[in-house]
Amino acid sequence: MAIASVNPATGVVEREFDALDSAGVEQALSLAHETWLTYRGTSFDQRAEWLRAAADLLDADAASLAKTITAEMGKPLGQAEGEVHKSARVLRFYAEHAAEFLAPEPLSDPSTVDAQRAYVAYQPIGPVLAVMPWNYPVWQVIRFAAPALAAGNVGLLKHASNVPQTALYLQELFERAGFPKGAFQTLLISSRQVESVIRDPRVAAVTLTGSEPAGRSVASIAADEVKKAVLELGGSDPFVVLPSTDLDEAVAQGVAARISNNGQACINAKRFIVHEAVYAEFLEKFVDAFSKLRLGDPTDAATQVGPLSGEQAREDLLELIEDARAHGASVLVGGSAPEGPGWFLEPTVISNIPRSARLFYEEAFGPVASVHRVADIDEAIALANDTPFGLGAAAWTNDEAEQQRLAAELDAGNVVINGIVVSYQELPFGGTKRSGFGRELAAEGIREFTNVKSVRVG
Secondary structure, eight states, X not given: OOEEXXXXXXXXXXXXXXXXXXXXXXXXXXXXXXXXXXXXTSOHHHHHHHHXXXXXXXXXXXXXXXXXXXXXXXXXXXXXXXXXXXXXXXXXXXXXXXXXXXXXXXXXXXXXXXXXXXXXXXXXXSEEEEEOOSSSTTHHHHHHHHHHHHHTOEEEEEOOTTXXXXXXXXXXXXXXXXXXXXXXXXOOOOGGGHHHHHHSTTOOEEEEESOHHXXXXXXXXXXXXXXXXXXXXXXXXXXXXXXXXXXXXXXXXXXXXXXXXXXXXXXXXXXXXXXXXXXXXXXXXXXXXXXXXXXXXXXXXXXXXXXXXXXXXXHHHHHHHHHHHHTTOEEEEOOSOOSSSSOOOOOEEEESOOTTSGGGTSOOOSSEEEEEEESSHHHHHHHHHOXXXXXXXXXXXXXXXXXHHHXXXXXXXXXXXXXXXXXXXXXXBOOEETTEESOBSHHHHHHTTEEXXXXXXX
């Protein structure tokens, strides 16, 4: 695939870039290694100063950077600007907390291990390769880079091929903030070049956010090289609605959870699982809300849903919709691509989906909502867990006993009761089952790429 900015609202190629050749990759890897040898010795205070400077620059650049994001991947402009400010917050978070999260942890009674002193230390491991997606082209990168740099590692970014301008901006950001040259580098390379970078002995670990096939490939290469990997893959997140909830609020939040980022987020709610006692009312209100969503130019402040990221993404969704129709499902609103330029898809609600339809199990990466009727909480939990994925899950009920059951029994890395799944820097984020392994954010995220070293002093 060409490394190019193609505006998804128009289909027009705006800029193209040449991939690095082998000599360029070698130069970047050599610089990363040499930089790390000195960067790992910098203090937490110094790294925090650079992180805060990067955060200030992001906030100052938010309006212009948001325009680049929207032009490259199509999310509404306001959401793009919000993503930039959120990324600045995570930089400040690790500037504030990295030293605390990685402070040596003394053993309370070292005599149990025949020592006068014993402690656990967290130390950096080296250059880390990040293979990142286009859907949150700043946030996904910064939530890796902030903890990695705060811990004393250096970063190498292989970004999605359709967001090269954003990718190059991120390297410039860290250089402008004062980080040493080579502390964070963007590699404009093709997916075919990733394997050789992972296998290079100077690369210590790899993290990927993306599709399950990409995760399988990266993880297998890393395993073959005995290198640490963290994967955040797909999700087919359930959104459970039980009778005791505020139905209007559940509908409003459900619509937002499905169509944010044009429906192109792993943690978007995708399968709406509704108790039969409120199913008809929920469905009527949900379909009505979808029918009123404004689809259009993502630079228009009134737009609620912009284009999909590319032509193939739209074709994949249309195939899922047609397959559901062919198996007897009901398309209640939307389901078609409007005429005209750009890769737009009408916000779509589908019900009565049989298990034989692909949509029952496959992730719909766009503004397509599946609605299912269940008889009780037992069936709701069973259906919510009947997926190969386990990234996020939301459930709506005001019954405390039901809340406790849902929190305990929903099989996901992130469970929200009476809210929608959102990543927060204060909480670890990641999935289970085929949604990946490892964690980002919070203390767990910064410790993923450290050597957890046990020390005993006799």
